[in-house]
Amino acid sequence: GAVVSQHPSWVICKSGTSVKIECRSLDFQATTMFWYRQFPKQSLMLMATSNEGSKATYEQGVEKDKFLINHASLTLSTLTVTSAHPEDSSFYICSARDGTGDSQTQYFGPGTRLLVL
Amino acid sequence: GQNIDQPTEMTATEGAIVQINCTYQTSGFNGLFWYQQHAGEAPTFLSYNVLDGLEEKGRFSSFLSRSKGYSYLLLKELQMKDSASYLCAAMDSNYQLIWGAGTKLIIKP
Numbered sequence: 001g002a003v004v005s006q007h008p009s010w011v012i013c014k015s016g017t018s019v020k021i022e023c024r025s026l027d028f029q030a031t032t033m034f035w036y037r038q039f040p041k042q043s044l045m046l047m048a049t050s051n052e053g054s055k056a057t058y059e060q061g062v063e064k065d066k067f068l069i070n071h072a073s074l075t076l077s078t079l080t081v082t083s084a085h086p087e088d089s090s091f092y093i094c095s096a097r098d099g100t101g102d103s104q105t106q107y108f109g110p111g112t113r114l115l116v117l
Numbered sequence: 118g119q120n121i122d123q124p125t126e127m128t129a130t131e132g133a134i135v136q137i138n139c140t141y142q143t144s145g146f147n148g149l150f151w152y153q154q155h156a157g158e159a160p161t162f163l164s165y166n167v168l169d170g171l172e173e174k175g176r177f178s179s180f181l182s183r184s185k186g187y188s189y190l191l192l193k194e195l196q197m198k199d200s201a202s203y204l205c206a207a208m209d210s211n212y213q214l215i216w217g218a219g220t221k222l223i224i225k226p
Contacts, residue, residue, distance in 0.1 A: 002162075006159075043216060043217075043218045043219060044160070044204070044216055046214075046216075049213070093159045093160075104147065104148070104208060104212050105150065105162055105165055106150075106162075106214060107162060108152075108159040108160050108161065108162075109159060110158070110159050111158065111159040
């Protein structure tokens, strides 16, 4: 149980284009989903927290107009990187929290590698 | 402030036992998580402790002392595939995870 999928796995795009990444909880309802970014050999960095049906909460320094998050249902959240630039190239990972359990465990998707040329 | 400390890197021998320590300071506490992250992959959940004591799960065990703000992850009968980064994360009173920088574990034959 507690499987989270993420699509696509890999994205290569030209500078200036927008990229949408989907995160789905496959066998549980995720009241809260999280979006992280990780640069090579660095720690996970939380970008934003999203609750179903409400606006995402962004961490300090993360531009909400650049990284659009939509959490339209209890099983789906999307991250759109608008007008992507080479410095946005990174490993983007989502996680979903099963709000029904006691542990509040976050389960991670497999991640999306974004390369902006 | 909120803070998680864990060693940057550890080396151990195949078949041996290794203990990865983690100390934390958070505003409130709702549990301590350990995740494993292989290079180039997303983290996978290993364990969750909210009460003091040792939780055993196969070759992996996790310990928590709330009064000391301390946890460790114990890996027994090390295998080469255990080479990975191990992330400690504490959940604060707002149910937010405060992440450590991770401990890179290198297993040698």
